[in-house]
Amino acid sequence: MQINTVLKALSHPIRRDIITRLKLGPLTAGKLAAEYDVSKPTMSTHFAALKEADLIYSKREGVTITYYANLTVIEEALGSLMELMGAGNETTHSHPSNREGFISKSEKSS
Amino acid sequence: MQINTVLKALSHPIRRDIITRLKLGPLTAGKLAAEYDVSKPTMSTHFAALKEADLIYSKREGVTITYYANLTVIEEALGSLMELMGAGNETTHSHPSNREGFISKSEKSS
DNA sequence: ACAGTATTTAGCCATTTAACTAATTAGAGT
DNA sequence: ACTCTAATTAGTTAAATGGCTAAATACTGT
Numbered sequence: 001m002q003i004n005t006v007l008k009a010l011s012h013p014i015r016r017d018i019i020t021r022l023k024l025g026p027l028t029a030g031k032l033a034a035e036y037d038v039s040k041p042t043m044s045t046h047f048a049a050l051k052e053a054d055l056i057y058s059k060r061e062g063v064t065i066t067y068y069a070n071l072t073v074i075e076e077a078l079g080s081l082m083e084l085m086g087a088g089n090e091t092t093h094s095h096p097s098n099r100e101g102f103i104s105k106s107e108k109s110s
Numbered sequence: 111m112q113i114n115t116v117l118k119a120l121s122h123p124i125r126r127d128i129i130t131r132l133k134l135g136p137l138t139a140g141k142l143a144a145e146y147d148v149s150k151p152t153m154s155t156h157f158a159a160l161k162e163a164d165l166i167y168s169k170r171e172g173v174t175i176t177y178y179a180n181l182t183v184i185e186e187a188l189g190s191l192m193e194l195m196g197a198g199n200e201t202t203h204s205h206p207s208n209r210e211g212f213i214s215k216s217e218k219s220s
Numbered sequence: 221a222c223a224g225t226a227t228t229t230a231g232c233c234a235t236t237t238a239a240c241t242a243a244t245t246a247g248a249g250t
Numbered sequence: 251a252c253t254c255t256a257a258t259t260a261g262t263t264a265a266a267t268g269g270c271t272a273a274a275t276a277c278t279g280t
Contacts, residue, residue, distance in 0.1 A: 007126075011114070011118045012237095020194065029256075029257060038239070038240090039241080041241080041259080044259085045238075045239090046238090062246095063248065063255060065256075065258090078196055082192075084120075084126060085120075085185075085191075086185075138227095139227060140225095148268085149271080153227095170277085172226095173276075173277050
């Protein structure tokens with residue numbers, strides 16, 4: 001599992017939505033494509049990105065291709081994200097967002 | 111918290127590493143920049159991406175700028191990722207269902 | 221005011237990404 | 251074999267990303 005590939009795959013709203021839908025159950029490429037306002041070829045490249053990240057897999061059934069959420073890899077990826085971002089060593093510094101000297105984004109162009 | 115901005119911010123290895131380091135404690139832009147084999151201006155744009163996602167914040171101390179992990183937002187983002195990818199509604203996928211009209215086509219890329 | 225240090229902004233270039241249309245592949249039915 | 255449908259691949263284009271060097275900004279100390 002390549003964390004970089006997974007995060008790049010997740011960094012597009014359509015691809016995140018595909019994951020959400022497929023977690024509810026498998027869908028064919030055609031049905032999935034029909035849900036979004038982009039062309040089928042574009043959807044095909046989104047499928048490929050998710051497949052590359054191993055977040056989904058596909059099965060051909062006759063003339064149609066059905067996509068499935070790869071739940072084990074999704075769980076694995078979530079674990080890695082929790083390790084990256086989650087709890088641990090958070091006691092060494094406070095969070096003085098309102099302290100004097102804090103540079104906020106809105107304050108930037110003054 | 112914009113999930114798309116957060117995920118884009120996390121989709122670069124240097125930026126993920128910055129988060130990891132800052133979670134251990136604050137560091138100045140200079141010290142942080144010295145850790146990676148890219149120029150300081152390049153590091154500055156990485157800081158800006160993380161700041162834009164609100165994953166870090168900065169404080170000027172005289173001539174140096176110190177960066178801090180924004181732990182509350184990091185936790186929040188992790189929560190959203192868990193909601194997106196995590197447990198819940200993980201069907202057996204025993205029979206592909208015909209789900210029509212879940213989310214409208216108008217839900218498209220940002 | 222001037223010089224020095226830390227950091228960001230500006231401007232530029234190469235690479236990648238996301239979209240499109242057109243063409244191709246794969247299987248089913250006639 | 252031919253045709254229809256489903257989906258992908260090929261090829262193109264525009265925009266975004268990530269890197270660089272050089273210049274500008276912001277403060278400190280003299």
